[in-house]
Amino acid sequence: MKQLLILSGKGGTGKTTIASAFIKLADAKAYADCDVDAPNLHLITGWNVEPEKTDYYGLPKAQINPELCIECNQCRQHCRFDAIQVEEKYKADPFACEGCGVCAYVCPVEAITLIPAVAGELMLYSDGERVFSTAQLKMGSGTSGMLVTEVKKQMKAAAVDTQLAIIDGSPGIGCPVIASLSGVDMVLIVAEPSISGISDMQRIINTAAKFGTNTAVCINKYDTNIENTEKIEGFCEKQGLPFIGRIPFDSSAVRAINNGQTVVDIDCASGTAVKELYHKAMNLLFEKGGG
Amino acid sequence: MRIAVLSGKGGTGKTLVSVNLAAIAKTSTYIDCDVEEPNGHLFFKPEGVVEEEISVKIPKVDNERCNGCRKCVDFCKFNALAYTKNKLIVFDEVCHSCGGCILVCPEKALTEKEETIGKVQKGISGEVTVWTGILHTGEASGIPIIKKLLAENNPEANKQVFIDCPPGSACIVMESIKDADYCILVAEPTLFGVHNLNMVYELVKLFNKPLGVVLNKCLEGENPSEKFCLEKDITILGRIPFDNELGTLNSNAEIVANKNEKYRELFSSLLNTVVKEVRHETTVNP
Amino acid sequence: MKIAIPVDEKTLESNVCASFGRTPYFLIYDTETKESVFIDNSAAASTGGAGIKAAQIIVDNKANVLLTPRCGENAADVLKSADIKIYKTSSGSVKDNIAAFVDGKLPLLDEIHAGFHGHGGN
Numbered sequence: 115m116k117q118l119l120i121l122s123g124k125g126g127t128g129k130t131t132i133a134s135a136f137i138k139l140a141d142a143k144a145y146a147d148c149d150v151d152a153p154n155l156h157l158i159t160g161w162n163v164e165p166e167k168t169d170y171y172g173l174p175k176a177q178i179n180p181e182l183c184i185e186c187n188q189c190r191q192h193c194r195f196d197a198i199q200v201e202e203k204y205k206a207d208p209f210a211c212e213g214c215g216v217c218a219y220v221c222p223v224e225a226i227t228l229i230p231a232v233a234g235e236l237m238l239y240s241d242g243e244r245v246f247s248t249a250q251l252k253m254g255s256g257t258s259g260m261l262v263t264e265v266k267k268q269m270k271a272a273a274v275d276t277q278l279a280i281i282d283g284s285p286g287i288g289c290p291v292i293a294s295l296s297g298v299d300m301v302l303i304v305a306e307p308s309i310s311g312i313s314d315m316q317r318i319i320n321t322a323a324k325f326g327t328n329t330a331v332c333i334n335k336y337d338t339n340i341e342n343t344e345k346i347e348g349f350c351e352k353q354g355l356p357f358i359g360r361i362p363f364d365s366s367a368v369r370a371i372n373n374g375q376t377v378v379d380i381d382c383a384s385g386t387a388v389k390e391l392y393h394k395a396m397n398l399l400f401e402k403g404g405g
Numbered sequence: 406m407r408i409a410v411l412s413g414k415g416g417t418g419k420t421l422v423s424v425n426l427a428a429i430a431k432t433s434t435y436i437d438c439d440v441e442e443p444n445g446h447l448f449f450k451p452e453g454v455v456e457e458e459i460s461v462k463i464p465k466v467d468n469e470r471c472n473g474c475r476k477c478v479d480f481c482k483f484n485a486l487a488y489t490k491n492k493l494i495v496f497d498e499v500c501h502s503c504g505g506c507i508l509v510c511p512e513k514a515l516t517e518k519e520e521t522i523g524k525v526q527k528g529i530s531g532e533v534t535v536w537t538g539i540l541h542t543g544e545a546s547g548i549p550i551i552k553k554l555l556a557e558n559n560p561e562a563n564k565q566v567f568i569d570c571p572p573g574s575a576c577i578v579m580e581s582i583k584d585a586d587y588c589i590l591v592a593e594p595t596l597f598g599v600h601n602l603n604m605v606y607e608l609v610k611l612f613n614k615p616l617g618v619v620l621n622k623c624l625e626g627e628n629p630s631e632k633f634c635l636e637k638d639i640t641i642l643g644r645i646p647f648d649n650e651l652g653t654l655n656s657n658a659e660i661v662a663n664k665n666e667k668y669r670e671l672f673s674s675l676l677n678t679v680v681k682e683v684r685h686e687t688t689v690n691p
Numbered sequence: 692m693k694i695a696i697p698v699d700e701k702t703l704e705s706n707v708c709a710s711f712g713r714t715p716y717f718l719i720y721d722t723e724t725k726e727s728v729f730i731d732n733s734a735a736a737s738t739g740g741a742g743i744k745a746a747q748i749i750v751d752n753k754a755n756v757l758l759t760p761r762c763g764e765n766a767a768d769v770l771k772s773a774d775i776k777i778y779k780t781s782s783g784s785v786k787d788n789i790a791a792f793v794d795g796k797l798p799l800l801d802e803i804h805a806g807f808h809g810h811g812g813n
Contacts, residue, residue: 123442124415124416124442124444125414125415125416125417125572126414126415126416126417126593127415127416130597151572151573151574151575152413152414152415152572152573152574152600152601152604154414154596154597154600154601157596157597157600158596173482174482192504192508194502194503194504195503209576209579212501212503213482214482214483214501214503214505215480215482215503215505216503216504216505216508219480219505219508219509220508251574251575253574253575253579253604253607253608253611254574254575254576254578254579254608254611255575255576256546256575256576258575259545284573285415285442285572285573286441286442286571286572286573287441287442287540287542288441288540288544288545288546288547288577289545289546292543292545306416306656307656308655308656308657308658309444309447309656309657309658310420310442310444310447310656310658311656313442313444313447314442314444317441317442317542320542321542321543324542324543338649338652338653338656339653339656339657341657342656342657365624368595368624371595371596371597372595372596372629374596
C-alpha cells in the first residue's frame, strides 16, 4: 500500500480541500487525518456511521496526595516544566506536566504518583469497504506525535486490501508533522503564493528532506499572486523538486466545502485543476515510487 | 497589556491582524510565537536585529565514573538513554531535559550540557519592537523558545504587546496565551473555520481569558463563524471584508495599514475597539 | 549464535514485522541449540524513543545479530555500540528469513533511516 501525505508548512493553504478531492477521485479505501490538533477531514467525507472510539493515553501526569504532602517544596524546586503550583495546597498542573517522574522521585514522603492520563481520542470509521482513521487531541496536550502515529497505525491495521492510502497532514514542522512523515512514500506540499507561504514552504521542504521523503509541490490559489507563483516554480526547478500543478483561487470551492462537498463534486475551475493535479500525483507515486 | 491573537485553524489571518494592530498602535511590541513558521518579521523587516540562541539541557556522561548500574536508563520515561558494552549512550533529540537521570545517578557520572534548538531575534521596525522566535527544523518542540519570548516581555502598564500565536490548540498554543490579558480569536467564514474556532474558544475559556472575535475574509451571505459568535454571545470586535487588494498586499508581505487610508482606518478602528474592550474586561475581571 | 527478529505473531510461520521499534514481539533464535524464545516488546507502548528501548532489549537478550526490514538511526547507534550486526530481511516468513541468513543470503542493512526523534514509528 502506497501512502501519500499532504503537508503545507503554512496553515490554510488547502491541504484538506485537496486531500478530500483526491480521496473522492481515487475512491480511496484507506485514508487518515493526521491533523490531530484541529482535524477537519471528517467534516467533508460524509460518513453516516458512528466511529469506533478509543481513548488515547499520552504521557502520565503527576498527582500529589494532599494528605501525605508535607509542603517541603522539593517537587517544585526540581520540576523543569513549572508544573507544580501552590494554591492552598501543592498541585501538579496537568497541562504543564510532562510525566518525567522527577517530582515523584524527589518527594521524601512518596506523596506523588504518576497517573495515566487521557490526552485524546482515536476514531475509526469503517464499513467493510473503506476505512477512515482520525483523532482529536485534547486541547492543551502535548505528545501529538504519538497520537499521529496511532492514527496511522489504526488505519493500516484496519485497511482492507488496497494500493493507496491518502493522509491529510497538519500545518507546522514540529512533532505531529515529523511523526506523520514516517513511512510515507511521497509528500505533496501545498504552497500558497505569498511571502509567508514561501517562507513556510521552504521550512517544510527542509524538514521533509531531513527525513529523506520524496517530495512534490503544487500551488493553491496561484492567481492571487502570479509573481510569487513564478518564484515558487523557479525554486522547485532549482531544487530538483517536481512541481505538479497550480490551482486557481475559486469561490465555488469555499461554497462546496461549506456544503460538506469536495471541489470535485461540483463543476468548477479549482475542481478541474485538482483533477489534473491528482493524475500527476498518482503517476509520480506509482511509477517512480514518489519521484 | 498583553493581547494574544489566535485562531485554531491556520491561515485565517492571525499575522494580518497582529502585525497591523501593532503597526497602528505605534509604540508597541510584536511577539511572533509561531516559532515553527514565523512570518511577522517578513512584514516588519526589522532592523538592528540582535539574536540569542535558545538551548535545552541534555545529559552527558563521564564514562570513567559510570558503573553500569543503569538506574538512569530505567528511570528515563522518554527512552533517551541506552547502555551497551560498558558505555552509556544519550539520545539528544528524544531527551525532554527533565534532569531526572542526573538525580538518580549514584556515582555522579551525569552532568548537563547545553544544546541549541532555536533562536530568538529582537529588532526595531519604526516604533514597533519586533520579537521573533525560530525553531530549528527537525526539532520537535518550540516551547522553550516561547517561554523565553514571553519572559523577556513584561510590559509596562499602558504599552501594548501583541502576541502572534501558532495555529491549533495544543501545548504550544497554551504556552503562548498563558500570560495574556486578552485573546483575539480570528475566524474565517468557512465550515472548517467555525469548527476550529469552537476548539480554540474552549481553550481560551479554560484559561479564563477574556476574549473577542475578529471576523476575517467576510463575504456576502451567511457567515458560520458569525452565527457561532451570536449563539455563544461572544463579542465581535470587528469585520474585515474579503478584499482582493488587501489579499495581494498581504501576500507581498506589506503592512496594509501603512499602505493606504482605507486599511489604516479599518485597523485603527479595530484597535480602538480592542483597547476599550481590554480595559473594560481587565477592570471588571482583574 | 543468537538471532533477533521482530515478529507479528509468536510463531515461526509469522511474518517479519514491518517495524522494529514498535513490533509486538521479538523472536530470539539460537542457531546452535535451534531453540526459539518469543519475548514481548515493551518498547511498543512508549510515547517516544521506541527504537532505542527496543534496541536495548535486543542488547540485554544477548543477541549477536538482528534481522529486520528497517531500522532507525538511534536504534542502529545502540546496536552498533554493542557490536550487533543488522541484516535486511526480505518478504516471507520468519522461518524463511532465518534459513536465508544461515545460508549467507541476507545482505547487511545499509539504509538506516533518519528516525523519528521520539515521536514516530509506523
